[in-house]
Amino acid sequence: xxxxxxxxxxxxxxxxxxxxxxxxxxxxxxxxxxxxxxxxxxxxxxxxxxxxxxxxxxxxxxxxxxxxxxxxxxxxxxxxxxxxxxxxxxxxxxxxxxxxxxxxxxxxxxxxxxxxxxxxxxxxxxxxxxxxxxxxxxxxxxxxxxxxxxxxxxxxxxxxxxxxxxxxxxxxxxxxxxxxxxxxxxxxxxxxxxxxxxxxxxxxxxxxxxxxxxxxxxxxxxxxxxxxxxxxxxxxxxxxxxxxxxxxxxxxxxxxxxxxxxxxxxxxxxxxxxxxxxxxxxxxxxxxxxxxxxxxxxxxxxxxxxxxxxxxxxxxxxxxxxxxxxxxxxxxxxxxxxxxxxxxxxxxxxxxxxxxxxxxxxxxxxxxxxxxxxxxxxxxxxxxxxxxxxx
Amino acid sequence: xxxxxxxxxxxxxxxxxxxxxxxxxxxxxxxxxxxxxxxxxxxxxxxxxxxxxxxxxxxxxxxxxxxxxxxxxxxxxxxxxxxxxxxxxxxxxxxxxxxxxxxxxxxxxxxxxxxxxxxxxxxxxxxxxxxxxxxxxxxxxxxxxxxxxxxxxxxxxxxxxxxxxxxxxxxxxxxxxxxxxxxxxxxxxxxxxxxxxxxxxxxxxxxxxxxxxxxxxxxxxxxxxxxxxxxxxxxxxxxxxxxxxxxxxxxxxxxxxxxxxxxxxxxxxxxxxxxxxxxxxxxxxxxxxxxxxxxxxxxxxxxxxxxxxxxxxxxxxxxxxxxxxxxxxxxxxxxxxxxxxxxxxxxxxxxxxxxxxxxxxxxxxxxxxxxxxxx
Numbered sequence: 019x020x021x022x023x024x025x026x027x028x029x030x031x032x033x034x035x036x037x038x039x040x041x042x043x044x045x046x047x048x049x050x051x052x053x054x055x056x057x058x059x060x061x062x063x064x065x066x067x068x069x070x071x072x073x074x075x076x077x078x079x080x081x082x083x084x085x086x087x088x089x090x091x092x093x094x095x096x097x098x099x100x101x102x103x104x105x106x107x108x109x110x111x112x113x114x115x116x117x118x119x120x121x122x123x124x125x126x127x128x129x130x131x132x133x134x135x136x137x138x139x140x141x142x143x144x145x146x147x148x149x150x151x152x153x154x155x156x157x158x159x160x161x162x163x164x165x166x167x168x169x170x171x172x173x174x175x176x177x178x179x180x181x182x183x184x185x186x187x188x189x190x191x192x193x194x195x196x197x198x199x200x201x202x203x204x205x206x207x208x209x210x211x212x213x214x215x216x217x218x219x220x221x222x223x224x225x226x227x228x229x230x231x232x233x234x235x236x237x238x239x240x241x242x243x244x245x246x247x248x249x250x251x252x253x254x255x256x257x258x259x260x261x262x263x264x265x266x267x268x269x270x271x272x273x274x275x276x277x278x279x280x281x282x283x284x285x286x287x288x289x290x291x292x293x294x295x296x297x298x299x300x301x302x303x304x305x306x307x308x309x310x311x312x313x314x315x316x317x318x319x320x321x322x323x324x325x326x327x328x329x330x331x332x333x334x335x336x337x338x339x340x341x342x343x344x345x346x347x348x349x350x351x352x353x354x355x356x357x358x359x360x361x362x363x364x365x366x367x368x369x370x371x372x373x374x375x376x377x378x379x380x381x382x383x384x385x386x387x388x389x390x391x392x393x394x395x396x397x398x399x400x401x402x403x404x405x406x407x408x409x
Numbered sequence: 410x411x412x413x414x415x416x417x418x419x420x421x422x423x424x425x426x427x428x429x430x431x432x433x434x435x436x437x438x439x440x441x442x443x444x445x446x447x448x449x450x451x452x453x454x455x456x457x458x459x460x461x462x463x464x465x466x467x468x469x470x471x472x473x474x475x476x477x478x479x480x481x482x483x484x485x486x487x488x489x490x491x492x493x494x495x496x497x498x499x500x501x502x503x504x505x506x507x508x509x510x511x512x513x514x515x516x517x518x519x520x521x522x523x524x525x526x527x528x529x530x531x532x533x534x535x536x537x538x539x540x541x542x543x544x545x546x547x548x549x550x551x552x553x554x555x556x557x558x559x560x561x562x563x564x565x566x567x568x569x570x571x572x573x574x575x576x577x578x579x580x581x582x583x584x585x586x587x588x589x590x591x592x593x594x595x596x597x598x599x600x601x602x603x604x605x606x607x608x609x610x611x612x613x614x615x616x617x618x619x620x621x622x623x624x625x626x627x628x629x630x631x632x633x634x635x636x637x638x639x640x641x642x643x644x645x646x647x648x649x650x651x652x653x654x655x656x657x658x659x660x661x662x663x664x665x666x667x668x669x670x671x672x673x674x675x676x677x678x679x680x681x682x683x684x685x686x687x688x689x690x691x692x693x694x695x696x697x698x699x700x701x702x703x704x705x706x707x708x709x710x711x712x713x714x715x716x717x718x719x720x721x722x723x724x725x726x727x728x729x730x731x732x733x734x735x736x737x738x739x740x741x742x743x744x745x746x747x748x749x750x751x752x753x754x755x756x757x758x759x760x761x762x763x764x765x766x767x768x769x770x771x772x773x774x775x776x777x778x779x780x781x782x783x784x
Contacts, residue, residue, distance in 0.1 A: 019411060019412060019413065019414065019415070019478050019704060019708050020410065020411045020708075021410060021412065021705065021708055021712070021713075022410070022712070023410055024410065027410060085410050088410075280782065280784070284784070294779075294784055297772075297776070300775065300776060300779045300784075301771075301772060301775045301776070303779060304726065304774075304775035304776070304778040304779050305726070305727075305730075305775060307723065307778055308702065308723045308726055308727040308775075308778070309698065309727070311702060311705075311720075311723055312698035312699065312701050312702050312723075312727060313698070315412070315701035315702060315704070315705050316697060316698055316701045318410075318412040318701075319412045319413065319701055319704075321410075321412060322410075322411055322412040322413040323413065325411075326413065336693075336694050336697060336698075339690075339691075339694055340694070340698070393683070393687065395690075396683075396686065396687045396690035396691065397683065397686065397687075397690075399690040399693055399694065400680075400686035400687070400689055400690040400693075401686075403690075403693055404662075404666045404686075404689055404690070404693060405666070405670070406666065406669065406670065406680040406681065406685075406686050406689065407670070407677075407678055407680060407681040408681070409681050409682065409683060409686075
């Protein structure tokens with residue numbers, strides 16, 4: 019066990035730091051430059067091969083080791099740099115699915131745009147009748163000559179209203195066991211027959227438009243856009259879910275939230291007395307600290323398991339459970355500290371602190387429900403790590 | 410960076426496991442815990458011969474000169490077996506001498522600790538039931554060429570097995586005046602008594618110091634600030650206790666999982682019901698989480714001493730909450746069977762009662778974490 023960086027890792031960290039010191043404008047300067055800042059930034063880090071840093075070099079990626087990826091992300095987060103590329107979904111799992119399961123033509127056609135921050139992929143998994151039981155998906159694709167004809171609906175599709183393409187799981191064979199009849203299509207979101215409708219969240223206008231329903235009516239998709247073989251969709255899904263563990267040791271967001279909570283506590287009163295005099299509150303805040311640190315160190319242990327090719331199959335579930343509980347409980351603690359101001363919505367003199375705590379207390383479902391509910395994560399842990407029978 | 414155990418550490422773990430499975434299976438643990446002494450001297454001697462008692466003691470003094478991360482492996486495995494032994498006391502008495510003993514003191518005691526011929530323990534806590542340095546009130550009064558100690562220490566681990574006690578006392582009111590001294594069990598005026606415990610695998614009780622004379626040579630010279638030695642030993646204690654708890658929680662969980670796989674109700678193993686599965690998954694997450702804190706804390710002990718206090722407290726606080734909850738939940742998941750002496754799970758439940766206050770409960774450590782922020 020050695021939590022210090024190796025000489026090589028240190029050298030890489032220094033390279034990243036030097037680059038950031040030289041190339042990353044301050045937050046104020048960035049505001050002045052405006053939206054033009056982003057394409058320029060993405061171009062620069064693309065040149066360093068830090069966009070798709072975890073992808074193999076021959077696919078245009080950086081070929082970074084697992085520890086180097088961790089170092090790079092930590093330095094970027096510490097410097098408050100924007101994300102490593104625009105196409106989060108493309109970089110995270112659509113590109114890797116194409117690299118692993120796609121053909122050369124697909125690689126040449128899609129990968130450069132992802133790396134150059136030109137595309138914006140969306141994920142088509144969930145359907146109205148399909149949430150936790152993803153393999154039961156019903157959106158139908160029927161082969162007609164060299165095209166598939168797609169009919170059905172996807173839901174909870176993040177950013178489909180601004181995206182360029184949909185990485186979409188469809189049922190190509192309804193007559194085999196449900197896991198075996200799924201295929202993966204890459205669908206241009208401007209194809210005729212696609213309708214995108216926003217889903218209104220309960221936080222209303224105070225929450226940025228994120229989710230959509232996507233309807234397909236006789237949408238024609240070239241068969242050349244199928245990734246992998248017919249029926250290989252489930253394997254692609256599983257492989258993508260595995261990849262979710264890459265950000266597993268990142269708790270920067272929680273650290274920041276805890277600091278904000280301590281600050282809020284220092285400014286608040288409980289039952290007329292300074293909040294920080296409450297032993298109950300102090301214990302609760304310290305317990306958040308313990309769980310955030312545990313999540314970080316669990317993540318670091320998982321990185322080493324990844325390096326050593328050991329069993330990591332429930333690591334992301336453990337991570338997700340921590341994240342969910344922390345998000346909800348920290349938001350609720352903030353609401354308690356706001357006291358009488360907590361029921362107000364929006365930025366008014368009544369809501370305090372621009373109404374941000376209230377939005378936090380309404381906004382957590384995006385993280386907590388997306389990617390599998392806490393109860394599903396517990397099933398995964400119980401079945402995979404403890405060997406308990408499936409229900 | 411590397412956040413896993415080395416191959417040598419994994420080998421140490423399997424060696425320990427084979428040894429404990431063979432020499433201290435649960436029937437033997439029960440038998441030993443019911444004996445007068447509460448531990449097995451023959452087994453202790455064997456552990457010394459296998460090198461388990463000298464892991465962190467320097468090689469020149471009869472040990473292996475390893476790190477606290479290695480020690481964690483030992484404590485996890487003995488914790489998993491609920492081995493009745495003075496190992497935790499021994500570990501901390503060794504740490505006291507390694508850290509604060511002068512050459513003569515180390516020469517005198519460390520080889521005897523490593524070969525198992527002497528057993529040491531810490532005697533810190535007093536009536537205040539608080540381990541804060543300012544609550545150590547025992548005064549060393551000038552007495553000829555040494556000091557005289559008169560008072561009582563509480564919650565001393567293995568009081569009757571110990572050949573010597575590392576006693577915390579003061580020479581005055583200041584921070585630097587908190588000192589540690591070796592008090593031998595057979596010195597005039599020293600008496601120790603163990604009391605019945607919920608957890609019979611652990612022994613604990615009082616140390617009475619009835620005008621005990623100690624020489625200057627018995628006082629650990631230590632660092633300039635006596636309080637910093639004292640604090641570091643408390644951190645070591647919290648961390649070592651949490652490491653033992655890691656092994657115990659793992660095993661309590663394993664036993665409960667096995668039980669829920671074979672217990673059939675309504676034609677299904679109860680482990681198939683989510684009402685049973687989910688608390689088990691939560692136990693697993695908590696166990697892995699506090700063990701991560703223990704591992705990092707143990708690494709800090711040798712590599713980042715300035716971070717030790719924070720991580721020792723985070724580890725012990727989280728471990729305490731998790732173990733207490735695991736103890737209760739695992740009994741409940743055994744149903745009425747959990748209430749019988751026939752099941753081993755009750756022994757782990759009882760261990761959680763022992764582990765809660767030792768070197769500070771969750772409340773104490775959480776409060777310390779907030780206080781470290783200057784709040």
